[in-house]
Amino acid sequence: MTWTDDYYELTRQLYDALLVSEYSSGAYDAARVAIDEVVQNAKTPDEKLIAYTHRVKCLMSETSEYGRGAEEGLILLSKYGFDIPLSPTKTVMAKGEMKYKLALRNRSISCLTTLPIQDDSLLALCQQINRCAIFWKAGRHEVVELEDNP
Secondary structure (H helix, E strand, O other): OOOHHHHHHHHHHHHHHHOOOOOHOOOOHHHHHHHHHHHHHHHOOOHHHHHHHHHHHOOOOOOOOOHHHHHHHHHHOOOOOOOOOOOOOOOHHHHHHHHEEEEEEEOOOHHHHHHOOOOOHHHHHHHHHHHHHHHHHHHHHOOOOOOOOO
16 A cells, blocks of 8 residues: 555545554564554654554564563653663652642642543553653563652
């Protein structure tokens, strides 16, 4: 199938459906072929998000390469303006905590439950990276503990 301007949107949607279907059925090699096709031909980063997310999912599901999945995911997030280090220092963590507290403006974290639920492809990629990081750390018997300071 060619990605001509006349049928570009239809072709992209078909490839998105194909890669999701192939991944869901466990045909990871076929899913990777469709992922590569979308990444090569999609015009905008937003149009590539589903492919990027499933690239990380394939790494996690097929080979259990959680570390590589987390690394790949963080590289992908950098394309969207998120600069998250793979091994954050205490300084980076403190800076993140300050941003978090500033954003909440002395409100409880429970105030986030009142926000509307959104179907966001970038959020789905972040969630997949989080899963990779959790399983990767757990596999190396390193558990990250977060403190809740009221």
